[in-house]
Amino acid sequence: MFRSEMLILIVIIAAGAAAIGLGALFLPDLARGFVAFFEPGLGLKTASIISVVIAFAALIVMAVVAGDGLIGELQYMIAGFFAFFVFFTLFIAWVF
Numbered sequence: 001m002f003r004s005e006m007l008i009l010i011v012i013i014a015a016g017a018a019a020i021g022l023g024a025l026f027l028p029d030l031a032r033g034f035v036a037f038f039e040p041g042l043g044l045k046t047a048s049i050i051s052v053v054i055a056f057a058a059l060i061v062m063a064v065v066a067g068d069g070l071i072g073e074l075q076y077m078i079a080g081f082f083a084f085f086v087f088f089t090l091f092i093a094w095v096f
Helices: 002-025 028-038 044-070 076-093
Strands: none
Touching: 002 028, 044 076
């Protein structure tokens, strides 16, 4: 019984040493990945262009689903477009 437990312990120690060795081998690549992840991403200008497309598409979908009430709800759709535009612009610029 003692030999099998010792063999398991040796395998675990060898696997841990191999994992540490591989981690040290790939450490420069991991560091570059972390630096690239935290670099500044999209600015407000690019985020606003993307958010215009997303807000317009969302309102088109809502207008198609709304059906007959489109003309009477136009003032709410315009206000909704600007609300979506601001929301998507800020969150796209923040997340990306």
